[in-house]
Ligand SMILES: CSC[C@H]1O[C@H](OP(=O)(O)O)[C@H](O)[C@@H]1O
């Protein structure tokens with residue numbers, strides 16, 4: 001069946017949302033069963049149609065039906081630059097589909113010698129260096145105020161789950177294996193872009209404690225937290241940014257040179273992750289990773305002073321609270 005002949009609605013709950021970034025527009029282990037046209041939310045339309053897919057199992061997989069919603073961060077033709085990705089619509093749509101967690105992929109530059117192009121990184125910390133021009137909250141307006149905890153911006157349980165498959169990464173063009181880097185201090189810097197950093201900025205980000213850099217983890221991670229969704233980004237290194245004086249600074253050609261291998265590894269890793277989840281839904285997806293109920297506590301504005309429009313918006317995300 002061609003993609004265009006698939007249903008455009010899907011009424012069952014979805015297990016996992018996957019956000020594909022630069023160079024990752026689909027996943028091979030998934031069989032599409034519906035393609036939802038860009039979903040309209042109170043924060044606009046999603047950046048792409050949402051492909052609803054089921055895991056294509058093998059003889060070792062139990063028959064549990066595992067449903068994934070796949071969305072392209074920059075659109076199917078890469079038309080949204082990082083500043084203008086409709087992040088709020090994307091995460092709101094994921095929430096509406098009742099996904100239990102968000103797995104996000106991103107192409108990143110490396111700020112550390114030991115993180116080579118083609119290595120993968122599971123960051124646990126981030127530093128926001130965007131310029132304040134992205135809408136990065138559902139709860140930041142007059143008449144709706146919320147302050148969520150963001151000390152640990154990623155899901156460690158989810159990262160632990162992913163890290164068990166670290167040996168799946170391959171690099172056919174080199175004797176050096178691709179590594180997966182993961183510890184509690186590993187930090188991603190999020191810059192505004194779209195231009196890459198200057199050499200001085202790149203060195204400053206290293207001094208700040210950055211390990212990798214991209215243009216998309218903010219506000220995606222913040223919004224997932226505001227939707228009580230466990231969130232982990234798999235960062236795929238493509239370049240050494242601009243801090244190595246003896247080398248050319250990053251260009252889009254350098255990034256694209258590693259996208260094919262990173263895409264193959266992302267597919268292999270996603271297959272492992274989804275297969276294992278289908279077999280045995282991890283605890284953090286059942287119990288919500290300690291986030292359930294956090295938003296009810298975090299929103300300071302009383303419901304009886306919220307406008308009808310505000311109530312409609314918050315009910316889109318949390319019909320159970322308001
Ligand atoms: C084309 S290099 C810069 C671009 O790549 C990354 O995109 P994504 O995170 O969606 O994979 C980075 O964040 C920049 O947007």
Ligand SMILES: Nc1ncnc2[nH]cnc12
Pocket residue numbers: 107108109110191196197213214215238239240241242250255
């Ligand atoms: N060096 C870099 N800076 C920001 N985003 C990136 N994505 C890939 N490489 C990057």
